[in-house]
Amino acid sequence: MRVGVIGATGAVGKELVDVLARRRFPVTQLSLFASARSAGTTQKTPFGDVTIEEFSMERARKLDLALLAVSGDFAKAHARALAAEGVAVVDNSSALRLEADVPLVVPEVNGHAIGAHRLIANPNCTTAILVVALEPLRQAFGLKRVIVSTYQAASGAGAEGMVELERETRRVLVEGQPAQAEVFAHPLAFNVIPHIDTFQANGYTREEMKVAWESRKIMGMPELLISCTAVRIPTMRVHAEAVTIETERPVTPEAARAVLAKAPGVRLMDDVGAKLYPMPLTATGADDVEAGRIRANDVFGNCGLDLFLCGDQLLKGAALNAVQIAEQMKLPVPA
Numbered sequence: 001m002r003v004g005v006i007g008a009t010g011a012v013g014k015e016l017v018d019v020l021a022r023r024r025f026p027v028t029q030l031s032l033f034a035s036a037r038s039a040g041t042t043q044k045t046p047f048g049d050v051t052i053e054e055f056s057m058e059r060a061r062k063l064d065l066a067l068l069a070v071s072g073d074f075a076k077a078h079a080r081a082l083a084a085e086g087v088a089v090v091d092n093s094s095a096l097r098l099e100a101d102v103p104l105v106v107p108e109v110n111g112h113a114i115g116a117h118r119l120i121a122n123p124n125c126t127t128a129i130l131v132v133a134l135e136p137l138r139q140a141f142g143l144k145r146v147i148v149s150t151y152q153a154a155s156g157a158g159a160e161g162m163v164e165l166e167r168e169t170r171r172v173l174v175e176g177q178p179a180q181a182e183v184f185a186h187p188l189a190f191n192v193i194p195h196i197d198t199f200q201a202n203g204y205t206r207e208e209m210k211v212a213w214e215s216r217k218i219m220g221m222p223e224l225l226i227s228c229t230a231v232r233i234p235t236m237r238v239h240a241e242a243v244t245i246e247t248e249r250p251v252t253p254e255a256a257r258a259v260l261a262k263a264p265g266v267r268l269m270d271d272v273g274a275k276l277y278p279m280p281l282t283a284t285g286a287d288d289v290e291a292g293r294i295r296a297n298d299v300f301g302n303c304g305l306d307l308f309l310c311g312d313q314l315l316k317g318a319a320l321n322a323v324q325i326a327e328q329m330k331l332p333v334p335a
Protein backbone atom coordinates (compact mmCIF):
# COMPACT_ATOMS: atom_id res chain seq x y z
CA MET A 1 0.00 0.00 0.00
CA ARG A 2 1.31 3.47 -0.87
CA VAL A 3 1.21 5.31 2.44
CA GLY A 4 1.99 8.97 3.01
CA VAL A 5 2.63 10.67 6.33
CA ILE A 6 2.01 14.40 5.99
CA GLY A 7 3.67 16.38 8.80
CA ALA A 8 6.30 13.66 9.07
CA THR A 9 8.88 15.83 10.85
CA GLY A 10 6.48 16.72 13.69
CA ALA A 11 5.78 15.13 17.05
CA VAL A 12 2.82 13.08 15.77
CA GLY A 13 4.26 12.42 12.30
CA LYS A 14 7.39 10.74 13.63
CA GLU A 15 5.27 8.49 15.85
CA LEU A 16 3.03 7.62 12.91
CA VAL A 17 5.99 6.21 10.98
CA ASP A 18 7.10 4.14 13.97
CA VAL A 19 3.59 2.82 14.64
CA LEU A 20 3.14 1.81 10.98
CA ALA A 21 6.31 -0.27 11.26
CA ARG A 22 5.59 -1.68 14.70
CA ARG A 23 2.10 -2.84 13.70
CA ARG A 24 3.38 -4.23 10.39
CA PHE A 25 1.00 -2.09 8.37
CA PRO A 26 1.26 -3.34 4.77
CA VAL A 27 3.37 -0.45 3.45
CA THR A 28 4.82 -1.04 -0.01
CA GLN A 29 5.91 2.57 -0.48
CA LEU A 30 6.30 5.19 2.24
CA SER A 31 6.25 8.88 1.34
CA LEU A 32 7.03 11.52 3.95
CA PHE A 33 5.78 15.07 3.46
CA ALA A 34 6.38 18.27 5.42
CA SER A 35 6.69 21.97 4.69
CA ALA A 36 9.14 23.56 2.26
CA ARG A 37 11.68 24.17 5.06
CA SER A 38 12.14 20.41 5.58
CA ALA A 39 11.98 19.32 1.93
CA GLY A 40 15.13 17.49 0.83
CA THR A 41 16.21 16.49 4.34
CA THR A 42 16.49 12.80 5.16
CA GLN A 43 14.64 11.05 7.96
CA LYS A 44 15.80 7.72 9.38
CA THR A 45 12.83 5.37 9.69
CA PRO A 46 12.27 1.66 10.34
CA PHE A 47 11.58 1.51 6.57
CA GLY A 48 15.05 2.92 5.80
CA ASP A 49 16.19 6.48 5.11
CA VAL A 50 13.44 8.53 3.47
CA THR A 51 13.82 11.96 1.86
CA ILE A 52 11.20 14.45 3.00
CA GLU A 53 9.14 15.93 0.17
CA GLU A 54 7.30 19.22 0.16
CA PHE A 55 3.59 18.43 0.22
CA SER A 56 1.74 18.83 -3.06
CA MET A 57 -1.63 17.49 -4.19
CA GLU A 58 0.02 16.13 -7.35
CA ARG A 59 2.23 13.84 -5.28
CA ALA A 60 -0.27 13.03 -2.56
CA ARG A 61 -3.08 12.00 -4.88
CA LYS A 62 -1.01 8.94 -5.86
CA LEU A 63 -1.27 7.57 -2.30
CA ASP A 64 -3.65 4.85 -1.14
CA LEU A 65 -3.60 6.18 2.42
CA ALA A 66 -2.71 9.65 3.71
CA LEU A 67 -2.14 10.17 7.43
CA LEU A 68 -2.37 13.91 8.08
CA ALA A 69 -0.53 15.38 11.08
CA VAL A 70 -0.34 19.06 10.19
CA SER A 71 -2.74 21.85 11.23
CA GLY A 72 -6.47 22.46 11.10
CA ASP A 73 -6.04 24.94 8.27
CA PHE A 74 -4.02 22.40 6.30
CA ALA A 75 -6.73 19.78 6.82
CA LYS A 76 -9.44 22.20 5.73
CA ALA A 77 -7.49 22.91 2.55
CA HIS A 78 -6.56 19.33 1.62
CA ALA A 79 -8.34 16.52 3.52
CA ARG A 80 -11.61 16.48 1.60
CA ALA A 81 -9.82 17.06 -1.71
CA LEU A 82 -7.58 14.04 -1.12
CA ALA A 83 -10.52 11.84 -0.14
CA ALA A 84 -12.35 12.97 -3.29
CA GLU A 85 -9.32 11.75 -5.29
CA GLY A 86 -9.87 8.27 -3.81
CA VAL A 87 -7.16 8.51 -1.16
CA ALA A 88 -8.16 7.15 2.27
CA VAL A 89 -7.49 9.93 4.77
CA VAL A 90 -7.09 9.96 8.56
CA ASP A 91 -6.71 13.51 9.89
CA ASN A 92 -5.20 14.27 13.29
CA SER A 93 -6.22 17.93 13.41
CA SER A 94 -9.33 19.31 15.08
CA ALA A 95 -10.69 20.91 11.88
CA LEU A 96 -13.14 18.23 10.77
CA ARG A 97 -13.90 16.37 13.99
CA LEU A 98 -17.37 17.77 14.50
CA GLU A 99 -18.44 17.73 10.84
CA ALA A 100 -21.58 15.59 10.55
CA ASP A 101 -20.31 13.57 7.58
CA VAL A 102 -16.87 12.82 9.09
CA PRO A 103 -16.72 9.99 11.64
CA LEU A 104 -14.69 10.78 14.77
CA VAL A 105 -13.33 7.45 15.87
CA VAL A 106 -11.67 5.68 18.76
CA PRO A 107 -11.80 2.06 17.55
CA GLU A 108 -12.36 0.55 21.03
CA VAL A 109 -15.46 2.75 21.38
CA ASN A 110 -17.04 3.39 17.96
CA GLY A 111 -15.00 1.53 15.33
CA HIS A 112 -18.33 0.70 13.66
CA ALA A 113 -18.60 4.36 12.60
CA ILE A 114 -15.78 3.88 10.06
CA GLY A 115 -17.96 1.93 7.62
CA ALA A 116 -17.00 2.74 4.03
CA HIS A 117 -15.91 6.32 4.83
CA ARG A 118 -12.76 7.58 3.07
CA LEU A 119 -12.13 10.46 5.50
CA ILE A 120 -11.95 9.86 9.24
CA ALA A 121 -11.06 12.33 12.00
CA ASN A 122 -8.75 11.32 14.82
CA PRO A 123 -9.85 12.82 18.15
CA ASN A 124 -8.22 15.27 20.51
CA CYS A 125 -5.56 13.43 22.51
CA THR A 126 -7.07 14.05 25.95
CA THR A 127 -10.46 12.89 24.69
CA ALA A 128 -9.18 9.66 23.14
CA ILE A 129 -7.43 8.67 26.37
CA LEU A 130 -10.55 9.48 28.41
CA VAL A 131 -13.16 7.62 26.35
CA VAL A 132 -11.14 4.39 26.20
CA ALA A 133 -11.72 4.12 29.96
CA LEU A 134 -15.19 5.73 30.10
CA GLU A 135 -16.86 3.48 27.52
CA PRO A 136 -16.46 0.16 29.39
CA LEU A 137 -17.61 1.86 32.61
CA ARG A 138 -20.60 3.28 30.75
CA GLN A 139 -21.49 -0.15 29.40
CA ALA A 140 -21.30 -1.72 32.87
CA PHE A 141 -22.82 0.98 35.07
CA GLY A 142 -24.32 3.68 32.83
CA LEU A 143 -22.91 7.21 32.82
CA LYS A 144 -24.58 10.42 34.06
CA ARG A 145 -21.83 12.96 34.72
CA VAL A 146 -18.10 13.30 34.09
CA ILE A 147 -15.72 15.80 35.71
CA VAL A 148 -12.11 15.67 34.57
CA SER A 149 -8.95 17.61 35.38
CA THR A 150 -5.97 17.05 33.12
CA TYR A 151 -2.20 17.23 33.49
CA GLN A 152 -0.95 17.60 29.91
CA ALA A 153 2.61 17.17 28.69
CA ALA A 154 4.64 19.71 26.70
CA SER A 155 4.63 17.50 23.59
CA GLY A 156 0.88 18.15 23.31
CA ALA A 157 2.00 21.47 21.84
CA GLY A 158 4.08 19.67 19.21
CA ALA A 159 7.82 19.40 18.64
CA GLU A 160 8.32 23.09 19.47
CA GLY A 161 6.73 22.58 22.88
CA MET A 162 9.26 19.90 23.75
CA VAL A 163 12.16 22.07 22.57
CA GLU A 164 10.91 24.99 24.68
CA LEU A 165 10.51 22.93 27.86
CA GLU A 166 14.02 21.48 27.54
CA ARG A 167 15.64 24.82 26.68
CA GLU A 168 13.89 26.75 29.44
CA THR A 169 14.59 24.08 32.06
CA ARG A 170 18.29 24.36 31.16
CA ARG A 171 18.06 28.15 31.33
CA VAL A 172 16.88 27.89 34.94
CA LEU A 173 19.13 25.04 36.09
CA VAL A 174 22.31 25.67 34.10
CA GLU A 175 22.28 29.43 33.52
CA GLY A 176 20.41 30.43 36.68
CA GLN A 177 18.10 32.68 34.63
CA PRO A 178 14.27 32.86 34.75
CA ALA A 179 12.43 30.65 32.24
CA GLN A 180 10.87 32.34 29.19
CA ALA A 181 7.88 31.50 26.97
CA GLU A 182 7.14 31.56 23.26
CA VAL A 183 5.08 28.43 22.56
CA PHE A 184 3.28 28.39 25.91
CA ALA A 185 1.27 31.27 27.43
CA HIS A 186 3.74 31.45 30.34
CA PRO A 187 7.06 29.77 31.16
CA LEU A 188 6.29 26.06 31.62
CA ALA A 189 9.49 25.00 33.37
CA PHE A 190 8.79 24.67 37.13
CA ASN A 191 5.21 25.84 36.56
CA VAL A 192 1.72 24.54 35.76
CA ILE A 193 -0.51 26.51 33.38
CA PRO A 194 -4.34 26.20 33.42
CA HIS A 195 -4.58 27.42 29.84
CA ILE A 196 -4.44 25.18 26.74
CA ASP A 197 -5.74 26.58 23.44
CA THR A 198 -7.92 29.69 23.35
CA PHE A 199 -10.46 30.91 25.92
CA GLN A 200 -14.12 30.69 24.92
CA ALA A 201 -17.01 32.98 25.84
CA ASN A 202 -18.14 30.51 28.53
CA GLY A 203 -14.82 30.75 30.41
CA TYR A 204 -13.60 27.32 29.35
CA THR A 205 -10.65 26.86 26.99
CA ARG A 206 -11.13 25.29 23.60
CA GLU A 207 -9.12 22.24 24.77
CA GLU A 208 -11.60 21.81 27.63
CA MET A 209 -14.59 22.16 25.31
CA LYS A 210 -13.09 19.69 22.82
CA VAL A 211 -13.11 17.08 25.57
CA ALA A 212 -16.84 17.69 26.03
CA TRP A 213 -17.82 18.05 22.36
CA GLU A 214 -15.74 15.14 21.12
CA SER A 215 -16.55 12.71 23.97
CA ARG A 216 -20.25 13.25 23.28
CA LYS A 217 -19.81 12.51 19.57
CA ILE A 218 -17.56 9.44 19.98
CA MET A 219 -19.71 7.90 22.71
CA GLY A 220 -22.95 8.80 20.94
CA MET A 221 -24.16 10.64 24.06
CA PRO A 222 -25.09 14.16 22.85
CA GLU A 223 -26.53 15.06 26.26
CA LEU A 224 -23.62 13.79 28.39
CA LEU A 225 -22.90 16.16 31.27
CA ILE A 226 -19.15 16.67 31.20
CA SER A 227 -16.79 19.38 32.46
CA CYS A 228 -13.03 19.61 32.02
CA THR A 229 -10.19 21.69 33.44
CA ALA A 230 -7.13 21.29 31.20
CA VAL A 231 -3.71 22.09 32.63
CA ARG A 232 -0.26 22.04 31.03
CA ILE A 233 2.50 20.61 33.22
CA PRO A 234 6.27 20.39 32.66
CA THR A 235 6.46 16.74 31.59
CA MET A 236 7.65 15.80 28.11
CA ARG A 237 5.10 13.19 27.19
CA VAL A 238 1.81 11.53 28.36
CA HIS A 239 -1.38 13.22 29.43
CA ALA A 240 -2.71 12.38 32.90
CA GLU A 241 -6.37 12.80 33.85
CA ALA A 242 -8.12 12.81 37.23
CA VAL A 243 -11.65 11.64 36.45
CA THR A 244 -14.82 11.67 38.56
CA ILE A 245 -17.95 9.99 37.25
CA GLU A 246 -21.51 9.61 38.40
CA THR A 247 -22.99 6.37 37.12
CA GLU A 248 -26.63 5.49 36.53
CA ARG A 249 -26.43 2.24 38.46
CA PRO A 250 -24.51 1.55 41.69
CA VAL A 251 -20.78 1.05 41.22
CA THR A 252 -18.06 -0.25 43.51
CA PRO A 253 -14.29 0.09 43.08
CA GLU A 254 -14.01 -3.70 42.90
CA ALA A 255 -16.61 -3.94 40.12
CA ALA A 256 -14.99 -1.05 38.22
CA ARG A 257 -11.57 -2.71 38.50
CA ALA A 258 -13.00 -5.96 37.12
CA VAL A 259 -14.47 -4.08 34.15
CA LEU A 260 -11.31 -2.09 33.39
CA ALA A 261 -9.08 -5.16 33.79
CA LYS A 262 -10.83 -6.62 30.72
CA ALA A 263 -11.31 -3.43 28.73
CA PRO A 264 -9.48 -3.25 25.38
CA GLY A 265 -6.86 -0.51 25.30
CA VAL A 266 -6.75 -0.20 29.10
CA ARG A 267 -4.06 -1.42 31.48
CA LEU A 268 -5.22 -1.65 35.08
CA MET A 269 -2.50 -0.38 37.43
CA ASP A 270 -4.19 -0.18 40.77
CA ASP A 271 -2.35 -1.57 43.78
CA VAL A 272 -1.58 1.29 46.12
CA GLY A 273 0.08 -1.07 48.62
CA ALA A 274 2.68 -1.79 45.96
CA LYS A 275 2.77 1.92 44.93
CA LEU A 276 1.26 0.87 41.60
CA TYR A 277 -0.74 3.58 39.86
CA PRO A 278 -0.66 5.38 36.49
CA MET A 279 2.24 7.76 35.89
CA PRO A 280 3.72 9.49 32.84
CA LEU A 281 7.00 7.64 33.36
CA THR A 282 5.34 4.23 33.04
CA ALA A 283 2.84 5.22 30.35
CA THR A 284 5.46 6.74 28.03
CA GLY A 285 5.72 4.65 24.88
CA ALA A 286 2.86 2.35 25.96
CA ASP A 287 -0.13 1.64 23.73
CA ASP A 288 -2.60 1.06 26.55
CA VAL A 289 -4.11 3.77 28.75
CA GLU A 290 -3.14 3.17 32.37
CA ALA A 291 -6.02 3.27 34.89
CA GLY A 292 -5.71 3.26 38.65
CA ARG A 293 -6.40 5.04 41.99
CA ILE A 294 -9.93 3.69 41.63
CA ARG A 295 -12.08 4.58 44.62
CA ALA A 296 -15.66 5.31 45.60
CA ASN A 297 -16.67 8.98 45.45
CA ASP A 298 -19.27 9.47 48.17
CA VAL A 299 -20.34 12.84 46.76
CA PHE A 300 -22.51 10.80 44.38
CA GLY A 301 -23.71 8.24 46.95
CA ASN A 302 -23.21 4.69 45.71
CA CYS A 303 -22.99 5.90 42.11
CA GLY A 304 -19.71 7.83 42.34
CA LEU A 305 -16.24 6.78 41.22
CA ASP A 306 -12.85 8.49 41.08
CA LEU A 307 -9.99 7.23 38.94
CA PHE A 308 -6.69 8.40 37.48
CA LEU A 309 -5.60 7.82 33.89
CA CYS A 310 -2.32 8.20 32.05
CA GLY A 311 -2.09 7.78 28.28
CA ASP A 312 0.71 8.45 25.83
CA GLN A 313 -0.99 11.22 23.89
CA LEU A 314 1.36 10.84 20.94
CA LEU A 315 0.28 7.18 20.67
CA LYS A 316 -3.30 6.48 21.80
CA GLY A 317 -4.00 10.21 21.63
CA ALA A 318 -2.73 10.47 18.06
CA ALA A 319 -0.52 8.10 16.02
CA LEU A 320 -1.61 4.72 17.37
CA ASN A 321 -5.30 5.60 17.17
CA ALA A 322 -4.85 6.88 13.60
CA VAL A 323 -3.17 3.67 12.46
CA GLN A 324 -5.80 1.56 14.26
CA ILE A 325 -8.42 3.48 12.27
CA ALA A 326 -6.53 2.90 9.01
CA GLU A 327 -6.38 -0.82 9.79
CA GLN A 328 -10.18 -0.88 9.89
CA MET A 329 -10.76 1.23 6.77
CA LYS A 330 -11.61 -0.49 3.53
CA LEU A 331 -8.31 -0.05 1.70
CA PRO A 332 -6.88 -1.74 -1.37
CA VAL A 333 -4.98 -4.91 -0.45
CA PRO A 334 -1.50 -4.89 -2.01
CA ALA A 335 -0.78 -7.73 -4.43
Ligand SMILES: NC(=O)C1=CN([C@@H]2O[C@H](COP(=O)(O)OP(=O)(O)OC[C@H]3O[C@@H](n4cnc5c(N)ncnc54)[C@H](OP(=O)(O)O)[C@@H]3O)[C@@H](O)[C@H]2O)C=CC1
Pocket: 006, 007, 008, 009, 010, 011, 012, 013, 033, 034, 035, 036, 037, 038, 039, 055, 068, 069, 070, 071, 072, 074, 092, 093, 094, 123, 124, 125, 155, 156, 157, 158, 159, 160, 313, 314, 317, 318
Ligand atom coordinates in the same frame (compact mmCIF):
# COMPACT_ATOMS: atom_id res chain seq x y z
N1 LIG B 1 1.06 16.71 19.76
C1 LIG B 1 0.00 16.02 20.18
O1 LIG B 1 -0.01 15.45 21.30
C2 LIG B 1 -1.21 15.88 19.31
C3 LIG B 1 -1.36 16.60 18.14
N2 LIG B 1 -2.50 16.45 17.40
C4 LIG B 1 -2.68 17.18 16.15
O2 LIG B 1 -1.79 16.64 15.17
C5 LIG B 1 -1.35 17.67 14.29
C6 LIG B 1 0.18 17.71 14.29
O3 LIG B 1 0.60 18.03 15.59
P1 LIG B 1 2.12 17.94 16.06
O4 LIG B 1 2.79 16.78 15.45
O5 LIG B 1 2.06 18.06 17.53
O6 LIG B 1 2.73 19.29 15.43
P2 LIG B 1 4.25 19.66 15.09
O7 LIG B 1 4.31 21.13 15.17
O8 LIG B 1 5.17 18.87 15.95
O9 LIG B 1 4.41 19.18 13.58
C7 LIG B 1 3.75 19.82 12.52
C8 LIG B 1 4.12 19.14 11.22
O10 LIG B 1 3.41 19.76 10.16
C9 LIG B 1 4.32 20.07 9.12
N3 LIG B 1 3.84 21.17 8.31
C10 LIG B 1 3.64 22.45 8.66
N4 LIG B 1 3.16 23.15 7.61
C11 LIG B 1 3.06 22.30 6.58
C12 LIG B 1 2.65 22.42 5.23
N5 LIG B 1 2.24 23.57 4.72
N6 LIG B 1 2.70 21.32 4.43
C13 LIG B 1 3.11 20.13 4.91
N7 LIG B 1 3.51 19.94 6.20
C14 LIG B 1 3.48 21.03 7.02
C15 LIG B 1 5.60 20.39 9.84
O11 LIG B 1 6.67 20.32 8.93
P3 LIG B 1 8.01 21.21 9.11
O12 LIG B 1 8.84 20.51 10.15
O13 LIG B 1 8.60 21.20 7.77
O14 LIG B 1 7.56 22.58 9.56
C16 LIG B 1 5.60 19.26 10.86
O15 LIG B 1 6.02 18.06 10.26
C17 LIG B 1 -2.01 18.96 14.76
O16 LIG B 1 -3.18 19.19 14.01
C18 LIG B 1 -2.36 18.67 16.21
O17 LIG B 1 -3.46 19.42 16.63
C19 LIG B 1 -3.47 15.57 17.76
C20 LIG B 1 -3.36 14.83 18.90
C21 LIG B 1 -2.22 14.94 19.76
Ligand SMILES: N[C@@H](CC(=O)OP(=O)(O)O)C(=O)O
Pocket: 092, 093, 094, 123, 124, 125, 152, 153, 155, 156, 157, 196, 197, 207, 210
Ligand atom coordinates in the same frame (compact mmCIF):
# COMPACT_ATOMS: atom_id res chain seq x y z
N1 LIG C 1 -4.29 20.24 22.45
C1 LIG C 1 -3.47 19.11 22.78
C2 LIG C 1 -2.82 18.54 21.56
C3 LIG C 1 -3.56 18.79 20.30
O1 LIG C 1 -2.95 19.06 19.30
O2 LIG C 1 -4.89 18.73 20.36
P1 LIG C 1 -5.86 19.01 19.13
O3 LIG C 1 -5.45 18.02 18.06
O4 LIG C 1 -7.22 18.74 19.64
O5 LIG C 1 -5.67 20.43 18.70
C4 LIG C 1 -2.44 19.54 23.79
O6 LIG C 1 -2.01 20.68 23.65
O7 LIG C 1 -2.04 18.77 24.63
